[in-house]
Amino acid sequence: MSYGHMLRCWIFVLACTAAFAGAAPDRVVIEDFEEEKPPLSPNQDGGTPPAFSIADRDAKSGKKCLRLEYRNPDKGYGNLRMPVWLSGAEEAVELWVRREKAEGKATLHIWLFEEDGDAWLSPGTALTTLQKGWQAVRLKLSDFRYDPRGDKVKSIGSVSRMLLGCNYADFVIFVDGITFVGKDLVAGRKKTMEEVEISCEVDSKTTLCSDFIGIGAEWNPYVWLDVPEEHWKSIEERIRWMKLPAARILMLARWCVREGGTFDWESREMKILYRHLDICQKEGITVFLTDWGCVRDWVKAPGIANTADPKYAGTIGAYLDHLINKKGYSCIRYFILVNEPNCEAGGYEDWKKGVLNVAKELKARKLDGHVTIAGSDASQVDGTWHRNAVDQLQGTLGAYDLHLYAGDGEVKAGRLEGRWQNLWGYALAKDPKAKGKRFVVGEAGLNDGAVHPRGNNNIDSYHYGIFMADYAVQAVRAGSHAVLAWMLCDNSHKGFFWGCWSNSEKGLELRPWFYTWSLLSRYIPPGSTIHAVKQTSSAPPAHPAQVRILAAKAPDAGGKKGGWTFCVVNRDTRREASVTLRVPGAGTAKLARYVYREKVRRTDTRGFPVSEATESADLTKGHAVTCPKNAVVILTSVER
Numbered sequence: 001m002s003y004g005h006m007l008r009c010w011i012f013v014l015a016c017t018a019a020f021a022g023a024a025p026d027r028v029v030i031e032d033f034e035e036e037k038p039p040l041s042p043n044q045d046g047g048t049p050p051a052f053s054i055a056d057r058d059a060k061s062g063k064k065c066l067r068l069e070y071r072n073p074d075k076g077y078g079n080l081r082m083p084v085w086l087s088g089a090e091e092a093v094e095l096w097v098r099r100e101k102a103e104g105k106a107t108l109h110i111w112l113f114e115e116d117g118d119a120w121l122s123p124g125t126a127l128t129t130l131q132k133g134w135q136a137v138r139l140k141l142s143d144f145r146y147d148p149r150g151d152k153v154k155s156i157g158s159v160s161r162m163l164l165g166c167n168y169a170d171f172v173i174f175v176d177g178i179t180f181v182g183k184d185l186v187a188g189r190k191k192t193m194e195e196v197e198i199s200c201e202v203d204s205k206t207t208l209c210s211d212f213i214g215i216g217a218e219w220n221p222y223v224w225l226d227v228p229e230e231h232w233k234s235i236e237e238r239i240r241w242m243k244l245p246a247a248r249i250l251m252l253a254r255w256c257v258r259e260g261g262t263f264d265w266e267s268r269e270m271k272i273l274y275r276h277l278d279i280c281q282k283e284g285i286t287v288f289l290t291d292w293g294c295v296r297d298w299v300k301a302p303g304i305a306n307t308a309d310p311k312y313a314g315t316i317g318a319y320l321d322h323l324i325n326k327k328g329y330s331c332i333r334y335f336i337l338v339n340e341p342n343c344e345a346g347g348y349e350d351w352k353k354g355v356l357n358v359a360k361e362l363k364a365r366k367l368d369g370h371v372t373i374a375g376s377d378a379s380q381v382d383g384t385w386h387r388n389a390v391d392q393l394q395g396t397l398g399a400y401d402l403h404l405y406a407g408d409g410e411v412k413a414g415r416l417e418g419r420w421q422n423l424w425g426y427a428l429a430k431d432p433k434a435k436g437k438r439f440v441v442g443e444a445g446l447n448d449g450a451v452h453p454r455g456n457n458n459i460d461s462y463h464y465g466i467f468m469a470d471y472a473v474q475a476v477r478a479g480s481h482a483v484l485a486w487m488l489c490d491n492s493h494k495g496f497f498w499g500c501w502s503n504s505e506k507g508l509e510l511r512p513w514f515y516t517w518s519l520l521s522r523y524i525p526p527g528s529t530i531h532a533v534k535q536t537s538s539a540p541p542a543h544p545a546q547v548r549i550l551a552a553k554a555p556d557a558g559g560k561k562g563g564w565t566f567c568v569v570n571r572d573t574r575r576e577a578s579v580t581l582r583v584p585g586a587g588t589a590k591l592a593r594y595v596y597r598e599k600v601r602r603t604d605t606r607g608f609p610v611s612e613a614t615e616s617a618d619l620t621k622g623h624a625v626t627c628p629k630n631a632v633v634i635l636t637s638v639e640r
């Protein structure tokens with residue numbers, strides 16, 4: 001064959017390849033190990049990850065490659081992690097591997113982990129069987145085994161990390177050119193990175209919740225820590241700026257009841273409680289007063305045997321009478337018997353008896369028209385307690401409340417909304433009067449990183465502000481009338497780190513999540529109506545938009561039409577969202593725009609959020625707003 005003929009053949013082959021280019025899979029190198037610092041870190045999973053370094057000779061692609069030196073521990077594994085993302089078009093992972101040495105059963109695995117912890121495991125590559133020199137290892141995603149370790153819902157599009165998994169025996173290998181392969185992969189990955197366009201139509205006829213109470217917080221009396229006067233002033237200023245609509249407040253019978261059933265209304269603890277209630281009364285804050293219980297050692301009160309003891313209800317009746325009638329705290333609108341009674345009341349029957357006893361007391365004292373009993377207040381939405389409370393105490397409970405510290409995976413995936421819908425839905429189905437009752441998330445927080453009851457290791461993170469906004473949006477869209485964060489201020493308990501700000505010893509420092517929580521607290525006033533939002537998005541189905549929107553209409557007041565507040569939560573960490581908000585018939589509005597993003601957030605000298613702009617919006621036509629990736633935008637025409 002002449003050289004010319006060979007060349008013609010090659011041209012023919014290239015032409016054919018070009019003609020069938022649509023059928024040839026794309027290849028995208030996701031890591032070539034050309035940087036001094038590879039994006040790898042030990043995976044904290046109890047194994048012993050390999051030592052790794054960048055080798056700057058004999059690379060397969062580019063100039064450098066990765067060297068792994070693995071010493072197999074007794075546990076038989078060690079993993080390195082690196083961030084990756086999938087567009088849905090990936091069909092295989094390829095990598096180059098060159099063996100320096102490998103013992104016996106030495107094996108390399110590739111793991112793909114979803115954000116919620118579900119995993120996908122590749123077939124193993126037995127390193128001793130590899131030929132000498134660089135070898136291509138091709139792993140088809142369809143051969144990966146699904147390992148349900150997270151929420152047990154397959155969503156390969158949410159994969160956020162890859163592990164280089166080392167197993168069974170010592171080895172030293174070089175790795176280069178980790179590549180995804182797939183049909184139309186380049187276009188798919190490009191599409192996945194593009195800004196998502198979301199069109200939202202607020203359905204002003206469909207009401208998800210009316211007569212809203214508000215986004216509030218737990219604010220327990222400062223009986224365990226001394227708070228300097230200037231800090232009291234700052235705290236009051238913050239509460240006032242937040243227009244805090246609702247607070248759940250701890251109360252103990254032992255603070256006022258004495259041996260023989262007498263009362264001391266001027267005890268140190270009661271005086272501190274009054275100070276909190278004074279502020280609530282002055283600021284118009286709805287109080288959920290919670291008698292924390294009488295069973296556990298630190299809450300036991302003289303003369304009270306257990307939750308079912310009529311003396312317990314008698315004491316509660318006496319102090320409510322004192323607080324409301326004598327002291328004038330009409331802000332106490334709800335009473336909760338025992339914090340998380342599923343854990344702290346001494347059993348369901350005792351608690352049920354206790355609730356009925358308290359109801360009788362309130363009636364006898366003519367307080368039943370003023371104070372509503374809320375319950376069950378069970379922790380982690382204990383379904384049995386909730387259902388029993390609905391079934392057996394619906395004639396007594398005027399509001400339903402439950403606690404839930406949610407996992408970030410559940411919230412990010414948008415499943416929290418359905419969970420609250422189901423819980424409130426049970427009450428709506430079984431209690432004919434539930435439509436007129438309020439549904440309250442009595443304690444809301446993040447479970448990941450929680451050190452119950454003291455704090456959460458993520459509380460200082462930027463992410464906490466995203467999580468809590470997303471939690472609130474979903475819980476409210478599910479029909480909750482109030483979402484109370486655990487908690488407002490670290491001064492409430494010694495050594496706690498759960499608040500919107502740290503305790504006085506640590507300088508009362510505002511945490512990032514104060515930003516979103518305070519805006520939701522301030523701009524969704526009591527009496528608001530929450531509307532359904534019809535959302536359509538340009539995102540590909542394999543990579544749905546992780547954007548949630550809350551639309552709240554404030555009540556008309558003083559002859560003025562109530563404004564709108566929109567909260568847009570973008571959980572997508574790669575894509576901005578361009579959101580067009582439309583409210584048919586709403587006309588124009590001046591919308592102040594607040595943006596919670598990681599790098600820059602506008603605040604005043606006190607640390608309170610400041611809007612980035614105020615824009616004239618034609619809501620009837622549609623108003624477009626960009627929400628950065630992994631951020632929250634709050635738009636409001638509510639004036640407060």
Ligand SMILES: [Ca+2]
Pocket residue numbers: 032033034059060061062063064065176177
């Ligand atoms: Ca390389």
Ligand SMILES: [Ca+2]
Pocket residue numbers: 114116117118150151152153154155
């Ligand atoms: Ca999953």
